[in-house]
Amino acid sequence: MSLPNAAVTQEAMASFATAENPRLAHVMALLVKHLHAFVAESKLSKDEWMQGLQFLTASAAITDEERNEFSLFSDIMGISSMVDVVSQPEGGTPSSVLGPFHNHDSLVRPNGVNLVQDQPGDKVWFHGRVLDVEGQPIANAQIDFWQNADNGLYPAQDPAQDPQNLRCKVQCDAQGGFELLTIRPQPYTVPTDGPVGALLAASRRNIWRPAHYHVIVSAPGFVGLVTELFPQGSAYIDNDTVFGVRPGLVVPFQPCQDPEVAQRFGVDGPLLEVSYEFRLARPA
Ligand SMILES: [Fe+2]
Structure with missing residues (x-):
C-alpha cells in the first residue's frame, strides 16, 4: 500500500x-x-537522485587517510561553518574550519621559535596571549599552529618542504603569552580534482580561500578552540569558498616598529607583526 x-x-x-x-x-x-x-x-527527479548517489560514491572512492572529500563537501556547503557557529561557547574567540592539512604529529617547539629559517616570504612576528572569557591569563595553554608556505602549498602538497615546515606546538608562559617567527600566509585553492571540484566548476563557484593561519588553542579545564586568523585585505577575504571568515578573526599585519624583536629571533630586515588574544570558555 x-x-x-x-x-x-x-x-x-x-x-x-x-x-x-x-x-x-x-x-x-x-x-x-x-x-x-x-x-x-x-x-x-530519479535521475537527479542517482546523480547525488554517484557524487557520494565518487567522494568515497577518492577519500583516504590524507584526503577526505566528504570533509571538503561539508566545507563548501557551509555545513562545517554552521556547526562552528551553533557550537560556539559564549564569550570565547570565534571558531573556524579545521581544514584538511592539520597534522597531529607537529613537534612541540620552544616558545619563541623561529619557523622561517631560510625560506622565502615576508617575516611575521606572531605573538599574543591566551585568556579566559573574563580576560584573565591562562597559564601554560598550548598553541598548535600551521600555515602554508610562500608558494601557497602545505607540506602534504609539496615534497620539497620538510613535513614540519611552518607548523609547531608551543607551550604558553605563565601569563598565557606566546610568540613565534613565521611568514605571511598565502591564499590557495581547495582541491579541485575530485567530485567536489567538478561541482564547484559546474556551479561556476570561486575555488579560492583567503590567506590564513590555522590555530588550535587548548588548556586543561577549557573548551578547546579550532580557529583561523585572516590578514586584513587578503584576496578572497569576502569570498571564502568554505565560509570560514568571521568577524573578530581578521587581523592587521602591521610593520613591527621594535628592532629588538628581529635581534631576538636572530634575523635581519623588516618584520611584520600580528598580535592576538585568544579567549577560551569553560565547559557549560
Ligand atoms: Fe588552510
Whole structure:
C-alpha cells in the first residue's frame, strides 16, 4: 500500500525512536524531516537522485587517510561553518574550519621559535596571549599552529618542504603569552580534482580561500578552540569558498616598529607583526 508524502515522512522519522541514545533518535528524525522536505520542495527527479548517489560514491572512492572529500563537501556547503557557529561557547574567540592539512604529529617547539629559517616570504612576528572569557591569563595553554608556505602549498602538497615546515606546538608562559617567527600566509585553492571540484566548476563557484593561519588553542579545564586568523585585505577575504571568515578573526599585519624583536629571533630586515588574544570558555 502506498503512503501519502506526509505519512512516509512521519513513519521514517518515527523509525528512529527505538534508538537507545535519545540524541541519536532526535537528530536522525530531524535529518529525515528536512531531507524529505528538500526532496518534496525540489521535486527531485530519479535521475537527479542517482546523480547525488554517484557524487557520494565518487567522494568515497577518492577519500583516504590524507584526503577526505566528504570533509571538503561539508566545507563548501557551509555545513562545517554552521556547526562552528551553533557550537560556539559564549564569550570565547570565534571558531573556524579545521581544514584538511592539520597534522597531529607537529613537534612541540620552544616558545619563541623561529619557523622561517631560510625560506622565502615576508617575516611575521606572531605573538599574543591566551585568556579566559573574563580576560584573565591562562597559564601554560598550548598553541598548535600551521600555515602554508610562500608558494601557497602545505607540506602534504609539496615534497620539497620538510613535513614540519611552518607548523609547531608551543607551550604558553605563565601569563598565557606566546610568540613565534613565521611568514605571511598565502591564499590557495581547495582541491579541485575530485567530485567536489567538478561541482564547484559546474556551479561556476570561486575555488579560492583567503590567506590564513590555522590555530588550535587548548588548556586543561577549557573548551578547546579550532580557529583561523585572516590578514586584513587578503584576496578572497569576502569570498571564502568554505565560509570560514568571521568577524573578530581578521587581523592587521602591521610593520613591527621594535628592532629588538628581529635581534631576538636572530634575523635581519623588516618584520611584520600580528598580535592576538585568544579567549577560551569553560565547559557549560
Ligand atoms: Fe588552510
